[in-house]
Amino acid sequence: MPFTLETRLGRIRVERRVGYGRLYSISMTLLSLAIALLVAGLILASLGLDPVAAFQVIFGVFMKPSLLLESIKQSIPICLAALGLSIAFKMNFWNIGAEGQLYMGMIASTGIVLLHSYYGLFNEWAIMPLMLLASFLLGGAWCLIAGALKARLGVNEILPTLMLNYVAMLVVEFLVHGPWRDPKGYGFPLSIPFPDYAKLNFVFGEPAYTGLLLSVLGAAAVFLLLEYTKPGFEIKVVGQSPAVARYAGIRVRRTILLGSFLSGGLAGIGGLSIVSGIIGRLRPGASPGYGYTAIMVAALAGLNPWVVIVASIFFGGLLTAGGALQMSMGIPRAAAQMIQAIIFLMILVGEFIKRYKIVLEKPGVSGS
Template identity: 35%
Template sequence: MRIELVKRTEHSRLMAVLSPVIAVFLTLIAAAILFQLSGKDPLLGLFTFFIEPLTDTWSLQELIVKATPLVLIACGLAVCYLSNNWNIGAEGQFVFGALCGSFIPIVFPDFETVLTLPLMLLLGALGGAAWGLIPAILKTRFNTNEILTSLMLVYVASLILDYLVRGPWRDPDGYNFPESRLFTDAATLPVIGDGRMSIAAPIAVVVVIVLTIVLAKTLKGFEIRVMGESPRAGSFAGFSKKRLTLFAFALAGGLAGLAGTMEVSGSLGQLLPTISPGYGFTAIIVAFLGRLNPAAILIAGLVLALSYIGGEGVQASMGVSDKIAAVIQGLLLFFVLACDTFILYRPRIVPGRSATGSEI
């Protein structure tokens, strides 16, 4: 007996919806096995990881705080991936955007007006976009592989950040700790609720709504989808592949830079040597778990945020390695991509037969 994959004539709508659900379910099973193997009670592990964070308001707010940058970045990445541009460097665009957004409160701390925040956000988005445009220009001009260049620029951005907070941008009153000065109130995003949640969250929701409409209803969205699926047909439609590559990278970089600035200005309040627990990479999983669809990315962002908080939870209460969250995120991406196979293929069980051509 063997299992064959039979190509479907059209996309299966049912599987497109079911695939992420099945993937989450399979991840749960794999996580249970993982807990069992490391000698912990799998049920308790799953509960602590996935359920407990949802039971009190503090962790619910924290969930939204962590989901916000993930959703923003993943929305930009979705545009990249839909148009066949493999931007793996959102982490770098996040960091570089945060740097640019922090320029005013660190270099001109006395510039405190109503314009301070909007300018910071603008600079952050522009900085992220500029960082994103580097691999895009390299790709369109010299045909370099954007996967490699965008990824390598992550490390460049991280090292620039590290240099700045240890060197020129170090807080003069900070006892030589590698941190920038604290942002003034005028440079801090207004807070919502009693935790670390800021107006970054509603901004992310607005971005999701706008992008959903752009992708579904406008010619630009059409262009993005056509170019991703069939570049030859795209050029027949009169769309320019190069211009779209620049657009997608600039948009993704801009949103990542915006997320970076809001993270620094809203949740952290200063620059630190490390400002991201890998949001830019985790957002790749968010984008695919959300089927590259902004509305679904909103939900996927919450699921992945849960994995951060749940990871901390099991680490604190059960003594499991802190790598467990990363492993579970990786498993999730693996299962999502695997389940996606069934959108265009249908499994079929074929009764057993011999493997070689022979006379019966």
């Protein structure tokens, strides 16, 4: 029996839509996006701000080469974290902890830089590979905590991953206020600036391109993992039904451990891209919520790694637009965050409209 709602106008019936094309799906997403921008515009207009000018600034970000490059740069941590989340979400593992895993990646990368600059342990060419490895391992380990709790003790992962975000941020605060503070930094809570060999700029000397390369490699890795390998297949089966997975002889616990580790590891590399691509040192609040934006991106991209890249650039652009809005119109930075969330909500509603159709029956017409 379909879901119905009796109203004075008649009966509203919601029916499941059977099968729909890709074009329909994409156009619904774009429509949701447009409605979201309309809602955001109405909020701005109701406060006496000029929405048209605001949207000109926002879309201007994608037109001007320097700002587009900045948007791509901002999209790298979002993209890598969202790629990791795609693995976790495919496994039905609700990793809300990308933010903390990003911070752990930053800590690992900074740790390698500091080790080298204090003790000179490594060759300079080995620094970047070591940073990649360390950030992957530490980010992965951070997510593995929640994965192990779920696999071993059956603790739901949502709250532990969330809590660990706050813990990770405090670890960064502790380090840069204490042992890792730059002795030449006039007492500010900052690490030493990264030397050139620890910077992410080996493609055309530009972090945006280097990061984009990382994103594409990451997307390819996730795509290959999920589509063409046995562990990837197992991750998907566990996500669809742990019971089926167990019957099929898949070691569910081990799969959860592996999936959560990979998920956190990719976010960890995202952390590397923040400290050595965007900021060039470690500082508190280095991520303006990339890890949370990544959840949106992964969900909106339907966990498709290639779409994740495009969606991240869009949200990276929105983040860049936040700064531009403040500079040119005096609209607070939080506006960009608000618009982001409205887009998220509207696209979720769009998902509903995609899956169901709403039928309005006039009174007098007998229902089925």
